Amino acid sequence: MTESGNANIVQLFLAAGWTAKAVLIVLGLFSLGSWAVIVGKLWSFSRADSHSGRFVSHFRKSRKFADVLGVCDQYPSSPLVGLFRAGYAELDAQVKAGRDVAPSDSGRLFVKSFPAIERALERAAGVETNRLTRRLPFLATTASATPFIGLFGTVWGILGAFRQIGITGSTSIVTVAPGIAEALVNTAAGLVAAVPALIAYNYLNGRVRVTRSEMRDFALEFLNLAERHFT
Numbered sequence: 001m002t003e004s005g006n007a008n009i010v011q012l013f014l015a016a017g018w019t020a021k022a023v024l025i026v027l028g029l030f031s032l033g034s035w036a037v038i039v040g041k042l043w044s045f046s047r048a049d050s051h052s053g054r055f056v057s058h059f060r061k062s063r064k065f066a067d068v069l070g071v072c073d074q075y076p077s078s079p080l081v082g083l084f085r086a087g088y089a090e091l092d093a094q095v096k097a098g099r100d101v102a103p104s105d106s107g108r109l110f111v112k113s114f115p116a117i118e119r120a121l122e123r124a125a126g127v128e129t130n131r132l133t134r135r136l137p138f139l140a141t142t143a144s145a146t147p148f149i150g151l152f153g154t155v156w157g158i159l160g161a162f163r164q165i166g167i168t169g170s171t172s173i174v175t176v177a178p179g180i181a182e183a184l185v186n187t188a189a190g191l192v193a194a195v196p197a198l199i200a201y202n203y204l205n206g207r208v209r210v211t212r213s214e215m216r217d218f219a220l221e222f223l224n225l226a227e228r229h230f231t
Contacts, residue, residue, distance in 0.1 A: 023153035031193040051078035079128035086124030143198035150190015157183025
């Protein structure tokens with residue numbers, strides 16, 4: 001944007017009434033907050049995807065669950081690590097309980113309840129999903145609320161233009177221009193805050209759905225390996 005454009009925006013803000021300024025400040029805070037969420041979430045999803053890819057590769061190459069547990073700390077951003085730890089904790093608890101109750105002469109380890117492991121994985125998936133969707137409702141709130149906040153400023157600006165007409169008795173452009181300009185600025189500010197938040201919210205929700213699908217696939221893979229080794 002040119003220096004003259006920046007100057008015009010500043011002049012419009014300074015010339016606006018206190019109500020319009022308050023509306024613009026609120027919209028500005030919503031916009032800054034939503035951009036902070038957008039940038040933070042894009043970074044966290046990118047990091048999670050990178051860590052998940054490397055973790056799954058190590059998981060598939062390992063012959064023992066204990067070997068995978070040793071590398072979990074290297075991939076803290078991956079939601080699959082949370083699933084693995086939850087599934088492994090339940091698996092390990094069942095193996096230890098079975099060993100204490102009925103030790104196997106063959107040395108083979110068994111688990112008592114695979115549905116319990118599946119429930120542990122489901123709970124962990126819920127926790128990881130909540131972590132992924134944290135602060136996303138703020139984007140939805142920004143996308144739905146800011147157009148109406150801008151609309152309030154628009155209506156207020158138009159009312160100001162009508163007040164000027166009533167005071168001066170003139171309908172010339174010079175009389176109504178300040179109020180109309182104030183109204184349009186508030187309309188534009190509402191859209192500037194809402195549109196990026198709406199696009200980002202839909203995009204990030206799509207990323208959450210993809211990640212949930214990856215977690216379901218990993219849970220099934222974990223259960224298949226557990227059944228193969230402990231039955």
